Amino acid sequence: xxxxxxxxxxxxxxxxxxxxxxxxxxxxxxxxxxxxxxxxxxxxxxxxxxxxxxxxxxxxxxxxxxxxxxxxxxxxxxxxxxxxxxxxxxxxxxxxxxxxxxxxxxxxxxxxxxxxxxxxxxxxxxxxxxxxxxxxxxxxxxxxxxxxxxxxxxx
Amino acid sequence: xxxxxxxxxxxxxxxxxxxxxxxxxxxxxxxxxxxxxxxxxxxxxxxxxxxxxxxxxxxxxxxxxxxxxxxxxxxxxxxxxxxxxxxxxxxxxxxxxxxxxxxxxxxxxxxxxxxxxxxxxxxxxxxxxxxxxxxxxxxxxxxxxxxxxxxxxxx
Numbered sequence: 001x002x003x004x005x006x007x008x009x010x011x012x013x014x015x016x017x018x019x020x021x022x023x024x025x026x027x028x029x030x031x032x033x034x035x036x037x038x039x040x041x042x043x044x045x046x047x048x049x050x051x052x053x054x055x056x057x058x059x060x061x062x063x064x065x066x067x068x069x070x071x072x073x074x075x076x077x078x079x080x081x082x083x084x085x086x087x088x089x090x091x092x093x094x095x096x097x098x099x100x101x102x103x104x105x106x107x108x109x110x111x112x113x114x115x116x117x118x119x120x121x122x123x124x125x126x127x128x129x130x131x132x133x134x135x136x137x138x139x140x141x142x143x144x145x146x147x148x149x150x151x152x153x154x155x
Numbered sequence: 156x157x158x159x160x161x162x163x164x165x166x167x168x169x170x171x172x173x174x175x176x177x178x179x180x181x182x183x184x185x186x187x188x189x190x191x192x193x194x195x196x197x198x199x200x201x202x203x204x205x206x207x208x209x210x211x212x213x214x215x216x217x218x219x220x221x222x223x224x225x226x227x228x229x230x231x232x233x234x235x236x237x238x239x240x241x242x243x244x245x246x247x248x249x250x251x252x253x254x255x256x257x258x259x260x261x262x263x264x265x266x267x268x269x270x271x272x273x274x275x276x277x278x279x280x281x282x283x284x285x286x287x288x289x290x291x292x293x294x295x296x297x298x299x300x301x302x303x304x305x306x307x308x309x310x
Contacts (some may be wrong), residue, residue: 012284030217031219034223048244061187064212068189088205091211094302095178099246139245 001078001141003086003130003153004067012135017112020054022105028058041105053102059109059145060097063134066111089152097147101138109136109144116148128153137142156233158241158285158308162270163270166292170266171221175209177260183213196260208257214264214300215252218289221266244282244307249289252302256293264291271303285310 007013022041029038033055034045044052071088078085103109114133121127129150136145162168177196184193188210191198199207226243233240257265269288276282285308291300 032220054214055219056248057212057219060215061210061212064210065187091254093251094249095252096248097248097252098248 001084001086002118002128002155003088003115004118006078006086009115009132012112012114015063015070015113016025017108017110018062018066019108020058020062020103020105022052025052025054025058025105028061029055032057049102049104051102052105054104056099056145059099059103059136060147061084062109063111063136063145067134069115087154088130089154091149091151095148097145099145100143103138103144108139110139111136118153119154121152126155128155156239157273157283157310158243158270159273161233161241164270164272167267167269170218170225170268172263172265173217173221174263175213175217175258175260177207180207180209180213180258180260180265183216184210188212204257204259205258205294206257209259211254211300214254214258214291215302217264218266218291218300222268222289242309243285244309246304246306249304251301254300255298258293258299262299263294266291267292273308275306281310283310 026039029035035045035055037049037053038044038055041052042049075085112135114135115130116133117131119129119131121129130153131148131150134145134147134149135143137143179196184190190210192202192204192208193199195208196207201223230240267290269290270285271288272286274284274286276284285306287304287306289300289302289304290298292298
């Protein structure tokens with residue numbers, strides 16, 4: 001079956017939630033983005049953000065983490081039901097990523113995906129291009145991240 | 156001093172290099188992107204990619220890591236020289252991220268930044284918007300990643 005049979009266009013699918021503890025935030029940032037407001041709670045309080053918050057790249061990685069967990073479960077579910085799950089390939093990139101608000105220590109982000117468009121590949125008849133909208137909101141329902149991606153579907 | 160005084164428009168500035176070992180790749184992917192070609196060398200050999208390769212988000216995070224290290228050193232250098240370094244604020248997002256090639260285990264990625272444009276903020280006279288091009292190439296000189304970002308400069 002194809003992605004477009006599984007998910008209606010423009011319908012938001014919740015992937016799951018991820019809690020960002022202070023420890024998670026600091027551990028990620030120490031390795032990849034050691035700016036004071038990501039690694040030092042006291043310095044963060046006096047920063048533009050007003051509190052310890054996650055590297056934007058950590059917020060992105062959280063989307064990927066919840067997506068992979070969701071898709072593995074979906075794939076297994078479809079197989080169990082005797083269906084043929086869509087075969088997804090890699091993404092070649094993203095468009096228009098926005099970080100709307102910081103993800104603060106203690107926040108829980110709920111991630112989602114929305115299928116926006118499916119179209120034929122220009123040169124390969126065995127591939128479909130799926131455009132997806134990837135989003136995350138905090139526990140107050142405030143959007144914190146969004147980006148659009150194009151993923152390959154093998155048919 | 157301002158970014159535009161420090162860096163010429165359209166001139167690529169090398170930030171530094173990052174080696175991606177198999178261990179680094181697997182450690183990152185286990186936490187955020189546990190797809191077989193990112194966590195299992197044997198499965199990766201039989202995948203579309205043909206070998207163990209980094210999560211695209213890991214490649215992004217590598218840009219941030221080398222940028223933060225570079226900018227900290229630049230900031231300290233300018234201070235030592237008695238100059239006032241530009242004060243950079245956060246980025247609100249990026250545009251048109253492309254992963255051109257996989258980053259395989261053993262690759263070393265050299266990251267760079269190019270100042271593309273500086274313009275006044277629409278409503279805040281104390282802020283300038285700097286558009287930057289962020290890139291990475293492997294040890295063969297092949298581009299692996301690029302994206303454009305807008306960062307705030309406080310004046």
